Amino acid sequence: MLREIRPAILVLLALTLITGVAYPLAMTGVAGAIFPKQAQGSLIERDGKVIGSALIGQEFKSDKYFHGRLSATLAPDPADSSKTVAAPYNAANSSGSNLGPTSKALADRLKEDVKKLKAENPSSPVPVDLVTTSASGLDPDISPDAALFQVPRVAKARNMPEARVRDLVAENTQGRLLGLLGEPRVNVLSLNLALDAAAPQ
Amino acid sequence: MTAIGWFQILLYCVVVVALVQPLGWYMTRVFSGERTFLSPVLRPVEAAIYWIGGVDERREQHWLTYTVAMLLFHVGGFLIIYGLMRLQAALPFNPAGQSAVAEDLSFNTAISFLTNTNWQNYGGESTLSYLVQMLGLTHQNFLSAATGVALALALIRGFSRASVRTVGNFWVDVTRCTLYVLLPICVVYSLFLVWQGMPQTLGGYVDATTLEGAKQTIALGPVASQVAIKMLGTNGGGFFNANAAHPFENPTALSNFVQMVSIFAIGAALTNVFGRMVGNQRQGWAILAVMGVLFIAGVAVTYWAEANGTTMMQALSLTGGNMEGKEVRFGIPASSLFAVITTAASCGAVNAMHDSFTALGGMIPLINMQLGEVIVGGVGAGLYGMLLFVILSIFVAGLMVGRTPEYVGKKIEAREVKMAMLAILVLPLMYLGWTAVAVVFPPAVASMANAGPHGFTEVLYAYTSSTGNNGSAFAGLTGNTFFYNLTLASAMFVGRFFMIVPAMAIAGSLAGKKSIPPSAGTFPTTGGLFVGLVVGVILIIGGLTFFPALALGPIVEQLAMTAGTLF
Numbered sequence: 116m117l118r119e120i121r122p123a124i125l126v127l128l129a130l131t132l133i134t135g136v137a138y139p140l141a142m143t144g145v146a147g148a149i150f151p152k153q154a155q156g157s158l159i160e161r162d163g164k165v166i167g168s169a170l171i172g173q174e175f176k177s178d179k180y181f182h183g184r185l186s187a188t189l190a191p192d193p194a195d196s197s198k199t200v201a202a203p204y205n206a207a208n209s210s211g212s213n214l215g216p217t218s219k220a221l222a223d224r225l226k227e228d229v230k231k232l233k234a235e236n237p238s239s240p241v242p243v244d245l246v247t248t249s250a251s252g253l254d255p256d257i258s259p260d261a262a263l264f265q266v267p268r269v270a271k272a273r274n275m276p277e278a279r280v281r282d283l284v285a286e287n288t289q290g291r292l293l294g295l296l297g298e299p300r301v302n303v304l305s306l307n308l309a310l311d312a313a314a315p316q
Numbered sequence: 317m318t319a320i321g322w323f324q325i326l327l328y329c330v331v332v333v334a335l336v337q338p339l340g341w342y343m344t345r346v347f348s349g350e351r352t353f354l355s356p357v358l359r360p361v362e363a364a365i366y367w368i369g370g371v372d373e374r375r376e377q378h379w380l381t382y383t384v385a386m387l388l389f390h391v392g393g394f395l396i397i398y399g400l401m402r403l404q405a406a407l408p409f410n411p412a413g414q415s416a417v418a419e420d421l422s423f424n425t426a427i428s429f430l431t432n433t434n435w436q437n438y439g440g441e442s443t444l445s446y447l448v449q450m451l452g453l454t455h456q457n458f459l460s461a462a463t464g465v466a467l468a469l470a471l472i473r474g475f476s477r478a479s480v481r482t483v484g485n486f487w488v489d490v491t492r493c494t495l496y497v498l499l500p501i502c503v504v505y506s507l508f509l510v511w512q513g514m515p516q517t518l519g520g521y522v523d524a525t526t527l528e529g530a531k532q533t534i535a536l537g538p539v540a541s542q543v544a545i546k547m548l549g550t551n552g553g554g555f556f557n558a559n560a561a562h563p564f565e566n567p568t569a570l571s572n573f574v575q576m577v578s579i580f581a582i583g584a585a586l587t588n589v590f591g592r593m594v595g596n597q598r599q600g601w602a603i604l605a606v607m608g609v610l611f612i613a614g615v616a617v618t619y620w621a622e623a624n625g626t627t628m629m630q631a632l633s634l635t636g637g638n639m640e641g642k643e644v645r646f647g648i649p650a651s652s653l654f655a656v657i658t659t660a661a662s663c664g665a666v667n668a669m670h671d672s673f674t675a676l677g678g679m680i681p682l683i684n685m686q687l688g689e690v691i692v693g694g695v696g697a698g699l700y701g702m703l704l705f706v707i708l709s710i711f712v713a714g715l716m717v718g719r720t721p722e723y724v725g726k727k728i729e730a731r732e733v734k735m736a737m738l739a740i741l742v743l744p745l746m747y748l749g750w751t752a753v754a755v756v757f758p759p760a761v762a763s764m765a766n767a768g769p770h771g772f773t774e775v776l777y778a779y780t781s782s783t784g785n786n787g788s789a790f791a792g793l794t795g796n797t798f799f800y801n802l803t804l805a806s807a808m809f810v811g812r813f814f815m816i817v818p819a820m821a822i823a824g825s826l827a828g829k830k831s832i833p834p835s836a837g838t839f840p841t842t843g844g845l846f847v848g849l850v851v852g853v854i855l856i857i858g859g860l861t862f863f864p865a866l867a868l869g870p871i872v873e874q875l876a877m878t879a880g881t882l883f
Contacts, residue, residue, distance in 0.1 A: 118370075119381065119384055119385040119388055120388060121369060121370045122369035122370060122371050122385070122487045123385065123388035123389050123391070123392055124392060125368045125369040125370070126365055126368070126369035126371065126389075126487050126490070126491065127389055127392040127393065127396075127459075128392075129364075129365045129368050129369065130365070130455070130458070130459060130490070130491065130494055131396065131451070131455045131459075133361075133494075133495075133499070134454060134455045134458040134459070134494065134499065134545075135450055135451040135452070135454055135455030136450065136451060138454070138499065138502070138503075138541060139450040139454055139538045139541040139542070140450075141503075142503070142506050142507070142510075142516055142538070142540065142541040143516050143517060143518055143538055143541070145507065146506070146507060146510040146516040146540060147516070147517065149507065149510075149511075150507075150510045150511055153510050153511065153512070153513050153514065153515070154510050154515060154516045154517050154540075155515065155517055155519065155536070156515045156517070156522060156534060156536045156564065157513050157515075158522060158524070158534075164525055165522060165523070165524045165525070166524055166525060166526060166527060167524045167526055167527075167532060167534070168522075168524070168534055168564075169513075170513050170563040170564060170567050171532075171534055171563055171564070172563070173524075173526040173527070173528075173530075173532055174526065174528065174530060175527070175528060176528065177528060180527065180528070184644070204532065205532075205533075206532050206533060206534040206535060207412075207441055207442060207521060207533040207534070207535045208439060208441065208442050208535075208557060209439075209441070209535075209556050209557045209558035209561075209562045210439075210557050210558055210791070211558065211561070211641040211669035211671070211672060211791070212640065212641060212669070212672065213641065213669055213671035213672060213765050213766075213790070213791050213792030214640065214641075214671075214672055214765075214766065214792070215671060215672060215675075215678075215766045215770035215773075215790075215792075215873075216626040216627075216628075216638070216672075216673070216674045216675055216770070216873070216877050217626075217675075217766075217768055217769070217770055217873055217876055217877050217881065217882055217883050218766055218767075218770070218882065218883065219767075219882040219883060221628070221640065222628045222882050225628060225629065225632055225634070226632065229632045229634070240633060240635065241632075241633075241634060242636065243625070243629065243634040243635065243636040243637065243639045244636070244639045244644055246634065247638075247639040247640040247641070247642075248640060248641065249561075249641070249642070249643050249644070250558060250561030250641045250642055250643050250651075250666075250667065250668045250669045251556075251558035251561040251562045251563060251643065252558065253558070253562060253563055254563070254643050254644055254645075255563055256643075256644040256645050257644055258636075258644055260636075291320070291569065292568070292569050292570050295320065295323065295324065295327070296324060296569040296570060296572075296573055296650075297568070297569020297570075297572070297645050297646065297647065297650065298569070298644060298645060298646065298647030298650075300644045300645055304527070307527055308527070311527070
């Protein structure tokens with residue numbers, strides 16, 4: 116038994132250096148050389164400033180922009196660091212709402228949001244992804260239905276014809292991979308960038 | 317439910333099954349010490365490790381020595397993770413300036429990664445430095461997975477050998493699994509993940525100014541290298557708090573599909589390794605069939621429940637299923653499938669928040685774990701868990717016909733059955749016992765995020781997941797408290813080692829037995845009758861153990877939900 120102590124220390128250290136140092140550092144070097152953009156987080160720049168990541172959702176509140184999904188992320192309370200406050204799309208602290216199927220808080224929130232959206236666009240059914248929080252709180256996408264639902268509001272706020280806005284939604288809609296995997300979706304940030312490019316404010 | 321959803325599920329099963337034979341063939345060669353196409357590169361590294369460690373690769377170990385070597389290996393692993401977490405503020409690769417992690421949280425996390433659980437009481441991007449993620453967590457992701465495979469190999473050798481005292485050499489098994497199986501796959505896999513959009517950088521967090529002018533700090537890091545082994549080794553501990561739901565940790569539908577395949581790949585292929593080593597691949601396929609039956613049943617229930625949505629959503633005419641806590645790019649089918657896979661295997665990564673699943677949709681992950689994670693299961697752990705159930709089933713079948721039970725040429729006797737029962741019974745003792753304590757201890761009750769039966773399910777899920785070394789959570793529960801950090805760690809420890817030691821004792825006792833050729837009275841273990849029997853034994857033992865607890869949680873919640881009751 117005693118002769119197992121030496122390998123317990125040295126084999127462990129050797130494997131630790133290989134898997135914990137050599138492997139991640141080598142992958143960082145290789146990935147940075149082959150896929151530099153993705154390796155750095157798929158950042159998007161406009162006028163030389165980083166405005167976000169193509170993969171990370173951000174909060175949109177203005178009527179002039181398409182809105183993403185609800186986000187339940189939190190941040191430390193500036194007044195009392197032992198508590199947290201709501202901070203939607205906090206990309207340094209991902210999380211979901213974790214509200215269950217019989218949660219009164221969830222039921223109240225759904226009712227309120229559905230009422231608001233119905234007032235905004237009474238002619239279409241409310242898409243479920245517009246009133247539910249995403250798992251990460253950073254979902255960059257909405258469903259095509261959820262984008263089309265917002266077209267009248269955005270067109271009005273920007274003074275654009277609805278058909279033009281609808282075209283932009285169609286251009287920014289990604290289908291399933293090979294028609295099979297995943298779900299059709301619209302990246303909200305890229306749609307809003309296209310919107311800004313089409314109709315500068 | 318949609319046709320395209322079911323098609324994705326079917327495609328998944330086809331890909332996993334197609335990988336079983338090639339991967340099983342390759343692993344069998346590796347673990348028998350034969351040359352592979354990677355030997356020219358890796359053999360010198362392997363030899364160097366043995367030389368440094370003073371390991372004689374031809375010297376095999378008695379089961380007890382093998383177990384002691386494994387335990388000593390864990391002591392060192394614990395010290396590395398715990399030390400790194402406590403000292404991270406003073407160490408390099410900490411661009412976000414994370415401070416030292418508290419004692420209880422460090423203890424919980426060290427035990428958690430050591431036992432292949434990877435329970436997240438920490439939030440990756442808000443707690444850990446890049447150094448801890450790489451040197452502490454990535455390395456232990458490899459080694460805990462390799463340990464699981466090594467133990468499964470020892471048990472397989474118990475069946476495949478006759479009249480010997482040894483079951484293999486732990487150091488050789490761990491080194492070979494790490495170098496020849498896990499590492500090469502992870503190198504290719506992590507590059508694929510970066511291509512799909514996963515970050516792999518040592519640079520600090522980036523401050524962006526959003527279109528509406530707000531400041532958004534974007535957490536980055538060496539994500540891909542860790543996620544590759546987190547999935548392949550069924551570890552499941554996320555780089556980020558939201559785990560595989562985070563767009564950086566699972567950017568596309570394709571990355572999601574490949575991640576799901578990689579969770580099952582090694583575990584499923586080990587059934588083939590078993591078949592090859594006992595001399596009949598059909599023995600392996602029969603075991604995989606048992607797993608497959610239970611898996612498909614689970615997927616069907618969860619997908620159906622999630623696609624239906626909750627009563628409150630139906631009342632508001634919201635269609636499209638229960639999207640609370642799910643991501644648009646995965647949708648209902650890929651989220652439901654992922655949840656069943658991650659709990660069937662002991663992975664524990666999540667691409668949707670299980671806490672927000674419907675009552676029945678969330679009950680299946682819970683049941684998967686309570687069945688002992690034998691549906692493919694953790695790498696290695698799933699196979700030795702399943703073999704324990706096989707031993708019991710063979711014993712039951714033997715009782716029915718009044719003959720001494722035997723399996724792949726080995727007589728199953730009192731010692732094996734006792735050890736198998738010990739391993740199987742210790743799990744419910746942990747998760748039911750600690751749940752009972754937690755729900756009457758006020759500070760523990762205060763951690764629940766949801767009221768009513770759902771809060772109870774959060775606690776039951778936490779102890780089930782930690783005992784089963786899964787690591788997924790009903791994440792609303794505030795687990796980072798002194799009480800939960802310690803009790804969850806104890807559940808993880810007992811769940812891992814009180815299963816391993818009896819399994820190793822069985823390996824040792826089987827290896828010493830003579831091999832008997834099959835006779836007319838031997839119960840055939842490659843057919844449908846055997847598969848049905850094992851499925852039955854798993855469901856009956858499981859059902860008797862945890863049905864009462866489920867009745868207080870998800871079952872009563874389902875009834876409350878249909879009645880429109882809210883909490």
